[in-house]
Amino acid sequence: xxxxxxxxxxxxIGTGTLGGLLLSSGITKAFAESCGITAAETSGPFYPGExxxxxxxxxTVLPGKTARAIGQVVYIRGRILxxxxxxxxxATIEIWQACATGRYNNPTDTNTAALDPNFKYWxxxxxxxxxxxxxxxxxxxxxxxxxxxxxxxxxxxKVSRLGYHELITQMYFKGQSLNDIDQILLATxxxxxxxxVVDFQPSSPxxxxxxxxxxxxxxxxxVR
Numbered sequence: 001x002x003x004x005x006x007x008x009x010x011x012x013i014g015t016g017t018l019g020g021l022l023l024s025s026g027i028t029k030a031f032a033e034s035c036g037i038t039a040a041e042t043s044g045p046f047y048p049g050e051x052x053x054x055x056x057x058x059x060t061v062l063p064g065k066t067a068r069a070i071g072q073v074v075y076i077r078g079r080i081l082x083x084x085x086x087x088x089x090x091a092t093i094e095i096w097q098a099c100a101t102g103r104y105n106n107p108t109d110t111n112t113a114a115l116d117p118n119f120k121y122w123x124x125x126x127x128x129x130x131x132x133x134x135x136x137x138x139x140x141x142x143x144x145x146x147x148x149x150x151x152x153x154x155x156x157x158k159v160s161r162l163g164y165h166e167l168i169t170q171m172y173f174k175g176q177s178l179n180d181i182d183q184i185l186l187a188t189x190x191x192x193x194x195x196x197v198v199d200f201q202p203s204s205p206x207x208x209x210x211x212x213x214x215x216x217x218x219x220x221x222x223v224r
Contacts, residue, residue, distance in 0.1 A: 039192035059120040069119035071100030071138030087131025096122035102141030152178030
């Protein structure tokens with residue numbers, strides 16, 4: 001199957017299929033051990049702007065192109081929950097990130113690393129009736145945020161749904177040494193910090209060979 005066919009197949013993942021994938025990988029053992037509100041973190045300076053987003057949960061291939069993004073392919077999936085551990089249906093999830101070299105596709109990013117012309121940099125999807133979502137992307141590179149400060153690989157998340165407080169947070173990759181000294185991650189309360197660091201493991205056979213999969217559940221606070 002060619003790259004574009006693979007992309008179309010992935011974008012067509014439906015509610016039943018997604019639920020099956022989550023169950024087959026053991027991700028839906030429970031909604032969450034505790035449904036404390038997910039920690040908010042900064043959006044950073046490189047948010048693309050709402051007008052840039054459209055429904056697309058595969059960042060590894062640009063529409064109409066066959067070349068692939070550079071980097072380790074990963075699937076990020078999980079559930080959006082409320083503080084009562086109930087799934088939040090039809091929540092909108094936006095993600096944005098750097099490419100494998102650590103550069104954002106944003107004119108304000110002064111990083112001199114090369115851009116990846118085949119990487120999408122941001123995407124959007126919605127949760128199904130079980131609160132489930134999935135993205136296909138790559139592990140971003142680390143980058144210099146300031147003198148003597150390298151930010152670890154991370155992905156920005158913005159989650160919104162009518163009736164809930166909008167949440168902006170960041171997801172980190174377990175095993176990255178820069179996590180231990182990152183100023184933003186360390187500023188997050190210790191009780192919430194661990195939930196932002198995701199352990200990625202080899203994907204199940206129905207997903208792309210050589211890819212990794214991680215589970216990132218997010219808990220929103222209702223407005224009432």
